[in-house]
Amino acid sequence: MNNQDANAFYVGYLPLPRAHRRALRIYIPTLIACIAVLGVAFAFAQRDPGPGAWDTSRLREWTGRLQALPYPVLIDDTDGSALLVVEQGKHGPRQAAHTSGHARLRGWLLERNGRRMIELDPAEDALRISAPTTTPPPRAPGPVVELVGEILDAKCYLGAMKPGDGKAHKACATLCIQGGIPPMLYVDEPSGHRRHYLIIAPDGLSAADIVLPFIGEPVSIRGRLAKLADLDLLFIDTGAVTRR
């Protein structure tokens, strides 16, 4: 580098001094390469969002016994398994779904680890109930348990948003539960198996108000277990949830 280069002074509206041109030829590509490397590193470092799936490509039909819990559940005629029922967007099911009876439902399937949910077609005839019955809400005769996990809205978690858990999704999960999407607890068991519980207040009411302050955070939660078909239910009282 000659002396003139060492003293080169850059003025935006004058031609670029040689030393600056040379420096820029090295700096700019290096900087851009570093940025690209960071982008790839960040992309790969993102956490696994889990295997949730939301099949919006195929509208399906189900028949079964609709059980009007605080959150409607369909017991599928074909295999006797339980499906949760919600509407499009961040909304719980329509009023009509709160009647028990034999029902025919049309909608889209969400599924994660074998836990299934129906997102109803917004058309009115997507839900038809024949022979309404009054089924008493399930009771909670099971033992009291203390579980550690995270409370989420079942819809995002099962595949509507991926990831549908964690801090960044907290506001969304809260909004979903305020809108009537069932709150669900997941618990990672020591075996590595992940278990899901539908959370319900004692007299079969919605537990939304109890869980709202704690969604998307690590919590421990006390309640009584019950079962509806293959669906685990957790009945909780006010004050059952504590932050960990």
Place this chain on the structure above:
Amino acid sequence: MTSNYKLVQWNRHKKVYDIVLLGAVLGYLLTFFIATTIAHPTPRDISIPVVAIRALATLAFILLHIILCIGPLARLTNRPAPLLYNRRHLGVTFFVVAFAHAALATAYYGGFGVRNPMAATLDGYHSFASISGFPFEVLGLLALIIFFVMAATSHDFWLANLSPRLWKSLHMLVYLAYGLVVLHVGFGALQSERSPIFAIALLLGVLTVATLHIVAGLKERRPGRRAAQPTTNWLDVGSIDEIQDNAAKVVCLKDRERIAVFKYDGKVSAVSNVCAHQNGPLGEGRIVNGCITCPWHGYQYLPEKGQSPPPYTETIPTYNVRLEGKRILINPHPNPPGTPVTPAIIEATAL
């Protein structure tokens, strides 16, 4: 308005700069999308809007760090000057990216529900007392508001209408906003991500920004720059041998006022170190075509007059100066901006 804009108009450098910047922005977003698709294939894929929110977030994070590092880097070496020259475009680009991140996150996480999306995002039953419940979205919004004020006032129009000092202090808020961004990431993404890469990147970012600012600050304080010793009411600010031809020495007075002492054409002149445009450090500039030329955007001043060459009208304070042998003496009381001062002539015997 005067012809204030002349020196900072569209020119080839700016066009090249903007094309490279836009290319880098789009290139980054595309890289992030493609890499995410490869790293997280179906059925364990990440929702497209979430990928977009994260691509914008990480890009804004990187741009903010570049913006904060250019300033102190340019004080350490003149080489990044071409980047500094157009830092405003970088700043506005950063704001647009950060805003897109916020808008998309608010629409996606706060939309489709029973509440107003803003309300749902900012007030989701959070707890201020726990890390896992702290509403990190509020921190991001506060930072974004500050960035908005800065981006909106970055135009020279505001420089001409707000006093440069007010404008400068306004733009100092960037450090407050930076702190808010760091907390936004710390209470947000770092709480849900598991890879240490994100925490490491945040830590390295903060350390880099802090270190560069400290090193650049120390450079300003090094003894040669502080030298001023009063001789009656004139200050001895050093010897003419310390100054290269067509360059300056910066003298820092007790009250933190800075004076740029230029040597050129066998003469010495002293002016305020603060450029009338955006408070750029004139003492780090050079004499180009007989004018003091600011290192930031190239505004020019005649050294004897403290005025831009006609037809331009910017003025800066001047200082009376005289020589005693090789020693340079300066009267520390500034003359009003634009006051002509006879330069001290360097006698042949002093050379």
